Amino acid sequence: MKKHPELAKTFLADEARTNWHNKNIKSFRLKRDLTVKTIPEWEKLRTLAAQIKDHCLSHLDDYLLEFEAKAIANGVQVHWASEPADLNHIVHSILEKKDVTRVVKSKSMLTEECGLNEYLEEKGLEIIDTDLGERIIQMRKEGPSHFVAPAIHLKREEVSELFHEQLHTEKDNFDPTYLTRAARSHLREKFLHAEAGITGVNFAVAETGSVTVVTNEGNSDLGCHIPPIQIHCMGIEKLIPKWDNLGVFIRMLAASSTGQRITIYTSHYLKPKVNGEMHIVLLDNGRSSQLGKKDYKNSLRCIRCAACVNTCPVYRRSGGYSYHNTISGPIGAILMPNRDLDANSDLPFASSLCGSCSDVCPVKIDIHQQLYKWRQEIVEKGKIAPMKKKGLEIAGKVLSRRNSFQRWSKRMKFFLKKMPRWMIYNSFNKWGEGREMPEAPPYSFAQWYRKNRIK
Amino acid sequence: MGKEEILENIRRNKPEKTPLPVVPLFDQKEIDLLATFKSNLELQNTKVFLPPHRDILEIVHQTFPVAVNIYSTLPEVKSTVDTNNYQKAQDYDDIDLAIIKAELGVADTGSIWISDLNLPHRVLPFLCTDLMVVIESKDIVYKLHHAYPLLRHKQPGYGVFISGPSKTADIEQAMVIGAHGPMSFTVLVTS
Numbered sequence: 001m002k003k004h005p006e007l008a009k010t011f012l013a014d015e016a017r018t019n020w021h022n023k024n025i026k027s028f029r030l031k032r033d034l035t036v037k038t039i040p041e042w043e044k045l046r047t048l049a050a051q052i053k054d055h056c057l058s059h060l061d062d063y064l065l066e067f068e069a070k071a072i073a074n075g076v077q078v079h080w081a082s083e084p085a086d087l088n089h090i091v092h093s094i095l096e097k098k099d100v101t102r103v104v105k106s107k108s109m110l111t112e113e114c115g116l117n118e119y120l121e122e123k124g125l126e127i128i129d130t131d132l133g134e135r136i137i138q139m140r141k142e143g144p145s146h147f148v149a150p151a152i153h154l155k156r157e158e159v160s161e162l163f164h165e166q167l168h169t170e171k172d173n174f175d176p177t178y179l180t181r182a183a184r185s186h187l188r189e190k191f192l193h194a195e196a197g198i199t200g201v202n203f204a205v206a207e208t209g210s211v212t213v214v215t216n217e218g219n220s221d222l223g224c225h226i227p228p229i230q231i232h233c234m235g236i237e238k239l240i241p242k243w244d245n246l247g248v249f250i251r252m253l254a255a256s257s258t259g260q261r262i263t264i265y266t267s268h269y270l271k272p273k274v275n276g277e278m279h280i281v282l283l284d285n286g287r288s289s290q291l292g293k294k295d296y297k298n299s300l301r302c303i304r305c306a307a308c309v310n311t312c313p314v315y316r317r318s319g320g321y322s323y324h325n326t327i328s329g330p331i332g333a334i335l336m337p338n339r340d341l342d343a344n345s346d347l348p349f350a351s352s353l354c355g356s357c358s359d360v361c362p363v364k365i366d367i368h369q370q371l372y373k374w375r376q377e378i379v380e381k382g383k384i385a386p387m388k389k390k391g392l393e394i395a396g397k398v399l400s401r402r403n404s405f406q407r408w409s410k411r412m413k414f415f416l417k418k419m420p421r422w423m424i425y426n427s428f429n430k431w432g433e434g435r436e437m438p439e440a441p442p443y444s445f446a447q448w449y450r451k452n453r454i455k
Numbered sequence: 456m457g458k459e460e461i462l463e464n465i466r467r468n469k470p471e472k473t474p475l476p477v478v479p480l481f482d483q484k485e486i487d488l489l490a491t492f493k494s495n496l497e498l499q500n501t502k503v504f505l506p507p508h509r510d511i512l513e514i515v516h517q518t519f520p521v522a523v524n525i526y527s528t529l530p531e532v533k534s535t536v537d538t539n540n541y542q543k544a545q546d547y548d549d550i551d552l553a554i555i556k557a558e559l560g561v562a563d564t565g566s567i568w569i570s571d572l573n574l575p576h577r578v579l580p581f582l583c584t585d586l587m588v589v590i591e592s593k594d595i596v597y598k599l600h601h602a603y604p605l606l607r608h609k610q611p612g613y614g615v616f617i618s619g620p621s622k623t624a625d626i627e628q629a630m631v632i633g634a635h636g637p638m639s640f641t642v643l644v645t646s
Contacts, residue, residue: 024628041481051476058472061465074612080458132634133625149625156627176629187635192545208607218581218621218636225578225613226544236461241475243607247599248478250616251564261495262564264619265636271612273577284461292468 001324003346008318022317024152028310031259032360039255049248050364053301056206056241057291063206063239064282070209074271076278084114087283091116091198091231092123094279098229100125100195104187106213106220107131108200109147109304110233110283112326116198127198128190130219132183139166145320147327148257148306153319187219197223201234202303203249204280207242210270211280214253214263221267231279232269237287237300249303252362256305290338295373299334301363306331308357308367314350323347330357334370337378345383348374409444416440480600488562489644492595495565496642499619500632506592506646515554518641519585522552528573529556529589544578553583557642558609560595561602561616567642568606570614577613586617586637592644 012018036042056063068078081087087110095103103125105111117138120127129138133150137143139162144150151159160174169182199220203212211232213220224230240249254260272278291297309315309329320328325336325344333347348371355368378384379392398404416424417440425432443451493503504514511531519525525535526547532554541547555574557567567588571577580586596602606614621636632638 027628044481048476048478051473052478054470054473055475058470060469061462064462064465080461082457082460086457130635131625132623136625149628151625152628154627156629159626176626177631179626180623180631180634184633184635188548191635192548208610216621217623217634219634221581221615222578222635225576225581236465244478244600244603247603250599258624261498262566262616262618264499264617264621266566266616266618268611268614270610270614273571273612282461284464288461288464288468291465291470294470297470 001343003324004318004322004350005346007322007324008314008350011319011322012317018317020155021153021319025146025310025316028149028258029307029360032256032307032310033259035255035259035261039251045248045252046362046364049252049303049362050301052240052245052248053363054298056239057237057297057300059241060236060239060288060291063241064236067204067206067209067239070207071280072209074209076209076272076280079279079281081281081283082285084283084285087111087114087233087281087285088116088119090281091233092120092125094229094231094277095120095125095196096123098195098277100229102190102194103127103196103198104130104190104194104219104223104227105134105198106200106215106223107134107150108198108233109144109326110200110235111198112144113285114233114283116233128187128194130187130190130223131215131217132180135183135187136162143321143326145328146306146309147304147320148309153321191219191222191226194223194227196227196229196231198231198233199224201232201238201280202253203246204234204239205241205243205246206239208270210243210268212246212250213267213269214250214265215267216260216264218265221265224267224269225273228273228275229277229279230269230272231281233281233283235287236282236284237302253303253305256303256307256360256362286339290335293338296334296338296370298365299331299338299367299370301365302331302335303363304331305362307360307362308365311356311360312351313354313356314352318350323350330367330371331365334365334367334374337374341378341381341383345378348372348378349384406444406446413440413444478600481598482601483597486562486597488595488597489592491597492560492562492565492644495562496618496640497565499565500622500640501565501619502639502641504641504643506644508643511589511643511645514643515552515587518587519552522585524550525552525554526550526575526579526583527554528575529554538575541575544576544582547576547578547582550579550583552585552587553579553637554587554589555580557588557590558594559602559605560590560642560644561597561599562595563598564616564618566616566618568602568614568616570609570611572609572611580615580617581636583637585639585641586620587641587643588617589643589645592646595644
């Protein structure tokens, strides 16, 4: 399986496109900053959000039971799934009971993780993703490259070509408004004929047994209000204790994500509609075991805003597909190794440890510290590439012995000063592939100190 | 399997208990609620009428000159359609303009709250081509921290904060107003 360095190399081969991607994603960070500056209590909100999540996670069993009891009292059916296969089976059973063949789904990264679409399609159901970005990648048979803006890696010309082929829009008309209108018509038909709607969950509230979903497009609501059956899929860590806590989280989610003060629609689903069915499916998939890991449990506070993704210089220049998981970027790099350390041992190294992610995280996850801890664990378990291991061992030996360090520093300075460019910049010098080597200083600090300070 | 296994795992792994914090209101004195409400709604492409303003019927006809099928839940504005013909969700697809009474407004985010306690069908504010809401200025509060406690006891089956016309920027981050929900959003504040 290809890992981040190799996948990123492919992405970077198109330098112009990389620069475009970098700028595009960075604009989310800039919009976020503009809004955060207008909220004087922002840092207090971050602390409160982290504390609310920690309290909930430390009482998770009690709050889940409270949530289930309240939901059931409201006429909602609650299901528990340990693994993705269980979730898929549960969702299919609900649909099969009522002979459902046409399903619409609003954005749910959880169901992507579970491969729900493929599972249902194999069983002969039609499942249409209704978020525009998700619909685009569904039509292209790709996964999301960014969990808030799934098609952000695509250019309008590519979307135009896709719509021309599959929706018969005008060739070479790549006006985003024209294309969005075409998608609106196409998806309106799907909404009107759907027999079931599936959504993800941004926040579930234990006190009211309710779920909250945020969108800008209105697709979650159309998908839930038109067909008789609505199914909400959520990770168990999406729970918050009190209804009033929504005040904190709703303020922070859109601001962190896109720089909006709030999304266009903040929908609260409490009870099924008249003559309708409402289901909530709770998924574990490793979350309950992550809870027990002192070093990593804070990652369960995540509200999937993608602020860390948007700020990460590595993500911006390597793209979501380089992380070979639905959840990419810094948060993906600390969550995925818990699921499968072997498959994801590359991810914590896809970082410069700049710490920007931790700065912007609305729930104060210590992301860059967890990246560092994962690295230590991966090295201890011997799961890094042999070349890297050898390199780090040698570096460790040189850097920890004063005489060795001074000897090698002198040799390095001589080399940089005297050797021709072709000797310095070649395939042995990975660092020099995209960078100029530092200028050799005239003397080392030790030499300066001996000359100027020791009397 | 499933529930018991998950709960067992949680009980075994959950970290040491920490308390639930008290969240302040983050209130501010001297806030011009209506002005804040209007500017935050306008940020998300909403058309806002503050008092004093013309008669509601005049505003409706001037703002929506071509709307034929109008569904109104307000007594002051008559629906132009026979509301008895609207039973199932799909029926609402031909509504050009929906006019709905909002229960609550939030100035800080620029949002209004509608719930199924005041809707003939939950889908009405989504299938209509254009959406207009009317809200009394006394029902506008400052922040979400003020709003949520007021909503908790109402116990609707469904409620939503709406802040603008539907939109998307999924294609190259180019903002397009009018995604799957209404193409426009208008808020009329009455005193």
